[in-house]
Amino acid sequence: MNSIEPHTIRSGQAFRSVKCPCCSVSTSRSIYRVGSVPVHSCVLLGSAEEARSFPRRELELAFCEACGFVFNKVFDEEVMVYSTNFEESQHFSGxxxxxxxxxxxxxxxxxELAGKHVLEIGCGKGEFLRELCVSANATGLGIDPGYRADKGRGEGDADIQFIVDFFGPDYRHLKADAILCRHTLEHISSVASFVRLIREMIGQRADDWVVFETPDAKRVLAESAFWDIYYEHCSYFSPGAHARLFRQEGFDVTDLELVYDGQYIVQYAKPAASVATAALPLERDLEEMHRLAETFPIRVRACQHRWQERLRSAHAAGRRVVLWGGGSKAVSFLTTLQIGEEVSAAVDINPYKQGKFTPGTGHPVIAPAELIAGPPDLVVVMNPIYVTEVRRSLDALGLHSEVVSV
Ligand SMILES: [Zn+2]
Structure with missing residues (x-):
């Protein structure tokens, strides 16, 4: 947990200074606040009522000027209970x-994983680990509290085992040639302790690889992408902040890249040798993060205002609007903008989500084929990378809606 110390009073509000969970320097600079967001955005809810009464909390992002890290300074770990009822899989998309x-x-x-052993921390439903082990002819062990063995999710050939639990000190004895951790670090509040535990786990094995994939927060700030800010994500890294944390905790960052249309950071690291290597070009982003953090509050408010106006005027003109994507981005988009009947549904190709309701606003999640009965005039795609795929799906259904993306 972050240590919170009462500080001074500003504008009648408690102005608290918190320690950066990455570099431990005190910071009090807030750059974003949402009064009430669902504590989970990937959870499946059976009715609109249940969805609307889902627990909510406040979210407030602080920016650390020392290391460029962004984090929810009022994050309450106690409300985060992960279970097998989560549906975070994106693997249904081509x-x-x-x-x-x-x-x-x-x-x-x-x-060089052929014949080697891979440990994946936060493996979700295990799809990626399976893909990797088959592709590399490696063996695997996945740990995730939300792992669930569903029929048809590609069980089979690979030599993989799973532990349904949180990763923590109890598993520090595990050994692997490569430790993989994708889309997990952003859910951890004590990030430095987490990376330190992995470093301790590796011990003297100097050849072990550590591969992390984490959303790029520099892009979120640059694009005012408020739909990428939600409660489960308490930690937000730019490529530089990510690499600085690993170097601080005894790793050498050997490669840093941006993938998936620049949305995700992929970082390769090894235990640091005695001589530290030079920072990679992508790491040198601290000044840019300062500039982005400075202007973010104004830009994000303008962006939210534009979307509210657009959805309200479309609704007022009698246009039927749907979102494409029923996951975290849609939930954040709808709840942050406080959208109700202006949007009629969220479409999702993941069959495990269809028939359920979005936490917070209670919008139904429907299958693409259900659009035939009520053709949309406007489709808002929750991730620009899916626009081509969405257009193709709409064409196949004989629908000619306007398609825009966030
Ligand atoms: Zn920091």
Whole structure:
């Protein structure tokens, strides 16, 4: 937990200084606040009522001027209970599974994983680990509290085992040639302790690879992408902040890249040798992060205002609006903008989400085919990378809606 110390009073509000969970320097600079967001945005809810009464909390992002890290300074770890009832999988999308396949091949090649053993911390439903182990001819162990063995999710050939639990000190004895951690670090509040535990786990094994994939927060700030800010994500890294944390905790960052249309950071690291290596070009982003953090509050408010106006005027003109994507981005978009009947539904190709309701606003999540009964005039795609795939799906259904993306 972050240590919170009462500080001075400003504008009648408690003005608290908190320690940066990455570099431990005190910071009090807030750059974003949402009064009430659902504590989970990937959870499946059976009715609109249940969805609307889902627990909410406040979210307030602080920016650390020392290391460029952004974090929710009022994050309450106690409300975060992960269970097997979560549906975070994106593997139903052709665009996403194509990306996952080529990333798995890249990791297999770079880390020379043939015949080796891979540990994935936060493996979700295990799809990527399976892809990687098959592609590399490696064995795997996945840890995730939300792992669930569903029929048809590609069980089979690979030699993989799973532990349904949180990763923590109890698992520090595990050994692997490569430790993989994708889309997990942003859910951890004590990030430095987490990375330190992995470093301790590796001990003297100097050849072990550590591969992390984490959303790029520099892009979120640059694009005012408020739909990418939600409660589960308490930690936001720019490529530089990410690499600085690993170097601080005894790793050498050997490669840093932006993938998936620049949305995700992929970082390769090894235990640091005695001589520290020079920072990679992508790491030198601290000044840019300062500039982005400075202007973010004004830009993000303008962006939210534009979307509210657009959805309200479309609704007022009798246009039927749907979102494409029923995951975290849609939930954040709807709840942050406080959208109700202006949007009629969220479409999702993941069959595990269809028939459920979005936490917070209670919008129904429907299958693409259900659009035939009520053709939309406007489709808002929650991730620009899926626009081509969405247009193709709409064409196949004989629908000619206007398609825009966030
Ligand atoms: Zn910091």
């Amino acid at each position: 665009t996403f599974s194509g990306f996952a396949r080529s990333l798995a091949q890249e990791i297999a090649l770079k880390c």
